[in-house]
Amino acid sequence: MNQIIALIRVFSYLSILTVGGGLAAFPEMKVLTVDVHKWLTFPQLIHLYSMGQIAPGPNMMMIVSIGEWAAGIPGAIVVLIAFFGPTALLAFYVGRLWVKLEKWPWRNSIQRGLSPVAIGLLLAGCLSLARGAVSGWVTLAIAGAVLLILLRSKINPAFLVLAGAVAGGLAFYRP
Amino acid sequence: MSDVSAKPALESSSPAAPASGDISVVSIFLEFLLIGATSFGGGVVAYLRSGLVIKRGWVDDQKFVEYLAISQTLPGLNATNMAVLVGDRLRGFFGALAAIVAICLPGAVLMLIAGALYQSHGDKPLVTAMLRGVAAAAVGLILATTIQLGKKSLAHVYDLIFVGLTVFGVDRLHQSVPRVLIAVGILAILWYHPRKFREVSQ
Incomplete structure (x- = not known):
């Protein structure tokens, strides 16, 4: 039961951090699930996150x-x-409000101002993941x-992850 | 079925009235289930567009882009926020609920199985070796996604400064995400205050 309560607290908190994408919550997810609650190790978290990139649907399953x-x-x-x-409820209510606020001048300011912050959060997530996943020239390559390849073509990323x-x-592999 | 009159007050007060009364919660569920099951390799938004705009014609491109802008500004994954917004537009609260449950369901079941398999076989040498490759590829993938998003939304040098401040706060100063989000977010919103916004966008 304690675990259930801890899971609710951790993941509803992580929920509101996903500005720009699930990756934005990754640094905090590492701290809470690995360091604080020890539900899994950092390599396991990286493996699960990476496997999740192949799975269909929202990429945080x-x-x-x-x-x-x-x-x-x-x-x-x-x-x-x-x-x-939490984010679904927020999208539901704010979505309805946001449509009504079409003429509100700050609406554009918020949209415009938060987009570089969202990119920054995603980059910080990239760095956190890369620190655990890239070590040595093979993984770097x-x-x-x-x-x-992704920046230059329209190939489905799932194939590239499988190629990885x-x-x-x-x-x-060393038998 | 008299759809419109049978709807609870919550739905009839929605500014986004359903595009058509004959879109049932079941067909919303099935369409989003299909998208949730077939959108391999991330980029669910592209799958959403081809399913909802092109195939079904439930929303037009203009509405779709507007919902996407809202989805990106709010916390939450683009895919699930889009599901909520489109589901709400089509069928109010229950449309939104059907859409988000359906888009998550296939991936959730798959990851439940994958997680269990990983727990029992994850320490086998071949699996560990392959997962190292998968993790490295995932880094390339998310970096590419971030760069592509950045190209679209970063227009000025100030944007790069806000990106830099955010990365610095989270990654170097080890501040928690909400603190950085609030501090840099307010700074950036004030920077793009309504009058300034008009100047910059012109």
């Missing part, structure tokens, strides 16, 4: 795995509601190759 590990299926359900509930799995297997 990996939180389900954390909930399940910490408190079984109830944990998974609770995490889903805690993580998606994989990350760099994926980045360049193959490359990782070939480079690091």
Whole structure:
């Protein structure tokens, strides 16, 4: 029961940090799930997050795995509601209000001002993830190759992540 | 079924009236379930557009872009915020609920299974080796996504300063995200205050 309450607190807090994308909550997610509550290790968090990039749908569904590990299926359900509930309600009510505020001059200022902050939060998330995932030239080469290919083509990223799995297997597997 | 009159007060007060009365909660659920199950490789927004705007014609492009701007400004993932906004427009509260549950369901079930498999096989040498590659590829992917978003929304040098301040606050000063968000966010909103905004955007 204590775990369930902790899961609700952590993931409803993380929910409101996802400005610009789920990645914005990553640095705080690392601190809370790994350092504070020890539901998983940092490498495990990175692995789950990366696997989540292949899964269809909103790209933070990996939180389900954390909930399940910490408190079984109830944990998974609770995490889903805690993580998606607060922002969904906010989108629902603010969405209705926002349409009404079309003529409010500060509306554009807020939209305009928050976009560079959102990009900054995403970049900070990138850095936090990269620190755990990129070490040595092989991983750097994989990350760099994926980045360049995506910036230059319209290939589905899921294929590149799968290609990364193959490359990782070939480079690091020692039977 | 007299859809319009049967709706609770909450829905009829919505400024975004349903585009058409014949879109049922079930068909909203099924369409978002399909999008949730097929949108591999991130970029759910592109899948949403092809499903909702092109295939179904439930919202037009102008409305879609407006919802996207709201989704990006508010906390929450773009995909789930879009689901809530479009679902609300089509069928009020229950449309929004059906849309967000449906878009999350396939990925959630998949990650539940993947997480369990990872827990039982994650320490096998081949799996560990492959996951190192997956994690590295994910870094490339999210960096590419961030750069593409940045290209679209960063227009001025000041934007880069706000980006830099945010990264510095979270990554170097180890401030919590809400603190940085409030501090730099207020600074940036004030910088783009209504009068200034007109000057800059011209």
